[in-house]
Amino acid sequence: MDNCIFCKIIRKEIPCNKIYEDENILAFNDINPAAPVHFLLIPKLHIDSLTDIQDNHQSLLGKMLLLAPNLAKEQGCEDGFRTIINTGRVGGQEVLHLHFHIIGGRERLPAMIHQG
Ligand code: 5GP
Ligand code: ZN
Numbered sequence: 001m002d003n004c005i006f007c008k009i010i011r012k013e014i015p016c017n018k019i020y021e022d023e024n025i026l027a028f029n030d031i032n033p034a035a036p037v038h039f040l041l042i043p044k045l046h047i048d049s050l051t052d053i054q055d056n057h058q059s060l061l062g063k064m065l066l067l068a069p070n071l072a073k074e075q076g077c078e079d080g081f082r083t084i085i086n087t088g089r090v091g092g093q094e095v096l097h098l099h100f101h102i103i104g105g106r107e108r109l110p111a112m113i114h115q116g
Helices: 005-010 055-074
Strands: 018-021 025-029 037-043 082-084 100-104
Touching (some): 005 037, 018 055, 025 055, 037 055, 055 100
Antiparallel strands (some): 018 025, 037 100, 082 100
8 A cells, every 4th residue: 555654654654653563553643642642553454444344354453452451551541541443434534544543641531422
């Protein structure tokens, strides 16, 4: 994926503030944080979005989910955090490389969905 910004980060063509890396997964701070802790967890494999996941991605996605609370705690989320996966146009996804936003800090986050 030549022009994908997150693939460029994976290939180290664009710098990032990395917080975790292994063979299959990278986590780095969001360039425009919405809260004191805001990092992105991405697979190194380019998958456009959650609508494109396949059966053979199960263990990769499971690993990402298992990592999320450990990294969140390491980054200072002592008492919970929010996980967001924007998907497609309606979901407001701007970067078409699957990513989990992990957002938190010390204070309670504002309600995400306002009803009524
Ligand atoms: P989306 O709207 O696709 O769910 O979120 C994309 C996120 O990627 C945004 O929060 C944006 O700030 C972040 N982002 C976009 N480009 C870069 C970049 O070059 N570096 C980093 N660290 N984050 C980026
Ligand atoms: Zn990509």
